[in-house]
Amino acid sequence: MSNMNEQMAAKYKNNFLKEIEEQAEMGDWVKMCMQCGVCSGSCPTNFHAGWDHPPQEIFMMIRAGKREEVLTSNSMWQCTSCYNCYVRCPRKVPITHIMHGIAEYAYRLGLAPKMQPSLHLSQTFWNNATKHGRVNEVQLTQSLYFKDGIGAGIKKAMEMKDVALGLVKAKRLNIMEALGGGHKCKDVDGIHKMLAKAKELEAKRKAGKAAGA
Amino acid sequence: MARKEYAFYPGCSSQKGASASNYLTSVESMCKTLDIKITEIPDWNCCGASISYAEAGELPRHAMNARNFALAESNLPGQDIVATCAACWLGARESKERLEHNDRLMADTQEALKEAGLNIKTIPEIKHMVEVLIEDLGYDELKKPVKKPLNGMKFAGYVGCQTNRPFGIHGESFENPVYLDKLIETVGGEATPYDQKVTCCGGALAFSEPDKAQAQIKDIIEAAYDSGAEMLVTPCPLCQANTEVYQGQINKKYGTKFQMPVLYYSQLMTLAYGGSAKEAGLDGNVIRARKLEEFAGK
Ligand code: SF4
Ligand code: SF4
Ligand code: SF4
Ligand code: SF4
Numbered sequence: 474m475s476n477m478n479e480q481m482a483a484k485y486k487n488n489f490l491k492e493i494e495e496q497a498e499m500g501d502w503v504k505m506c507m508q509c510g511v512c513s514g515s516c517p518t519n520f521h522a523g524w525d526h527p528p529q530e531i532f533m534m535i536r537a538g539k540r541e542e543v544l545t546s547n548s549m550w551q552c553t554s555c556y557n558c559y560v561r562c563p564r565k566v567p568i569t570h571i572m573h574g575i576a577e578y579a580y581r582l583g584l585a586p587k588m589q590p591s592l593h594l595s596q597t598f599w600n601n602a603t604k605h606g607r608v609n610e611v612q613l614t615q616s617l618y619f620k621d622g623i624g625a626g627i628k629k630a631m632e633m634k635d636v637a638l639g640l641v642k643a644k645r646l647n648i649m650e651a652l653g654g655g656h657k658c659k660d661v662d663g664i665h666k667m668l669a670k671a672k673e674l675e676a677k678r679k680a681g682k683a684a685g686a
Numbered sequence: 687m688a689r690k691e692y693a694f695y696p697g698c699s700s701q702k703g704a705s706a707s708n709y710l711t712s713v714e715s716m717c718k719t720l721d722i723k724i725t726e727i728p729d730w731n732c733c734g735a736s737i738s739y740a741e742a743g744e745l746p747r748h749a750m751n752a753r754n755f756a757l758a759e760s761n762l763p764g765q766d767i768v769a770t771c772a773a774c775w776l777g778a779r780e781s782k783e784r785l786e787h788n789d790r791l792m793a794d795t796q797e798a799l800k801e802a803g804l805n806i807k808t809i810p811e812i813k814h815m816v817e818v819l820i821e822d823l824g825y826d827e828l829k830k831p832v833k834k835p836l837n838g839m840k841f842a843g844y845v846g847c848q849t850n851r852p853f854g855i856h857g858e859s860f861e862n863p864v865y866l867d868k869l870i871e872t873v874g875g876e877a878t879p880y881d882q883k884v885t886c887c888g889g890a891l892a893f894s895e896p897d898k899a900q901a902q903i904k905d906i907i908e909a910a911y912d913s914g915a916e917m918l919v920t921p922c923p924l925c926q927a928n929t930e931v932y933q934g935q936i937n938k939k940y941g942t943k944f945q946m947p948v949l950y951y952s953q954l955m956t957l958a959y960g961g962s963a964k965e966a967g968l969d970g971n972v973i974r975a976r977k978l979e980e981f982a983g984k
Contacts, residue, residue: 498739498743498744517885517886517888517898517902518901518902518905519888519898519899519901519902520886520888520891520895520898520902522898523895523898551891551895553847553886553888553889553890553891554736554737554847554848554889554890555847555848555851555886555889556847556848556851556852557847557851557886559851559852560851560852560854560860561860569852573736573739573740574739576739576740577739577740577743580740580741581743585740590893590894590895591737591740591890591891591894591895592740593894594737594890594891594893594894595737595738595739595740595741595742596740596741598734598735598737598738598741598890599734599738599741599742600741602698602732602734602735602738603732603734603746603750606729606731606732607698607731607732608698608699608732610698610699636931636932636934636935656698658729658730658731659729660729660802663801663802663803663804664731664750664753664802666801666802667749667753667798667799667801667802668746668749668750668798669801670749670797670798670800670801671745671746671748671749671794671795671798672743672745672746674745674794674797674798675743675744675745675746675794678745678790678794
């Protein structure tokens with residue numbers, strides 16, 4: 474993984490903006506930012522407090538070539554996908570997608586913060602959703618609670634006990650899903666083949682861009 | 687023949703026994719009254735939602751949505767897709783837009799779909815259930831079947847993020863959308879002046895950053911009480927769950943005494959159309975809506 478990081482850094486030399494443009498989803502929009510700051514003021518208040526660098530700053534740092542600082546940042550992982558910035562930006566920069574795109578790229582390079590909770594959620598969610606084609610809510614909840622080990626998991630599970638019991642009573646949490654019942658697609662096999670192909674094609678496209686860099 | 691027919695994309699949360707199963711129950715009752723036929727897309731899959739961005743990357747996410755498009759197109763030709771979950775709707779629309787504007791992405795997606803024996807000719811239109819109600823039917827049509835108006839009941843219309851941004855409902859503003867208020871009034875209820883209607887509840891990050899999300903949710907509920915509302919109404923399963931199920935924890939943490947039922951627009955409509963508590967899925971509310979249960983029994 475860190476190998477890939479070195480390769481990419483070498484390929485794009487000192488042009489971090491170009492690296493983001495070619496490797497991060499919607500990264501080619503970063504240059505459109507005029508630094509007005511509207512996006513930074515648009516993040517949900519209590520999440521805003523967690524941003525080391527709000528979007529406007531991230532975009533400035535990309536242009537300034539602060540590669541390490543951007544890619545290892547905790548910031549992008551605070552995005553709730555609320556699209557508030559997105560609809561307000563005067564330059565129509567698709568900020569939400571760029572935040573996700575940079576985060577995904579940082580993860581691909583092995584630079585994302587270790588044990589970042591939203592990264593863990595993203596991994597767990599996608600793996601859960603694609604295993605059978607549909608989300609198994611009980612197993613999803615279990616893997617989320619036990620991420621910090623069994624002790625912490627049980628403590629969290631106890632805290633969440635009332636929430637879960639309420640849902641069970643209201644028939645909105647199906648315990649059978651924990652045992653591998655629950656919702657599944659019929660053509661799981663086809664889904665897995667399709668996703669393997671999609672992954673392969675995406676890797677090829679991105680490698681092609683880096684080769685031309 | 688029903689007056690309108692759609693390929694239905696319920697999403698993971700609206701299946702039987704899942705977290706928004708009561709949404710599904712009330713949508714089915716509502717559609718029956720309105721003579722709207724919704725047919726589940728055979729073998730549909732999860733769209734991945736926004737949060738999967740890091741693990742999934744771009745193409746695999748579009749491929750998941752594309753599979754649903756292809757299944758809808760071949761099994762339910764000519765029908766628009768309708769989703770009830772804001773996140774499903776958003777994810778599907780995003781994929782549609784990207785694929786239609788990027789030939790390379792479309793070609794790659796088709797190649798991936800081939801592995802599952804599918805392919806896309808034309809991507810169907812993708813609507814949220816609210817769009818079906820407002821744009822395809824219209825408020826007048828929604829009002830006609832009202833048998834029991836929800837007179838004297840006060841609701842705060844919590845629109846949230848993803849039914850509102852970035853696509854939103856046609857003709858509505860991002861900062862102050864009024865469609866939910868209008869739906870509340872259409873069924874005879876009173877929509878309170880509510881200033882947190884488009885505040886984000888934290889979305890999926892309610893799992894990964896619970897303290898920050900619960901602080902958001904606290905503001906959302908508090909403002910609903912301040913507006914004089916007795917209940918909250920939402921168009922999105924995740925908004926519903928987030929604003930309902932954490933109230934107990936918020937009470938413990940902040941010493942508040944929140945106990946506000948959170949309903950779907952489709953539950954109000956089902957009740958106003960004369961449906962029973964069961965048909966409206968009221969038994970699925972964790973914080974019971976006693977006032978509505980009584981109303982339904984009358
Ligand atoms: S709102 Fe748009 S233009 Fe303004 S700082 Fe943010 S990204 Fe740049
Ligand atoms: S979408 Fe993300 S970056 Fe944009 S305002 Fe919301 S939380 Fe902030
Ligand atoms: S957005 Fe949520 S409910 Fe919709 S399909 Fe995806 S996981 Fe399931
Ligand atoms: S309000 Fe919350 S759950 Fe609803 S769409 Fe926004 S982030 Fe998602």
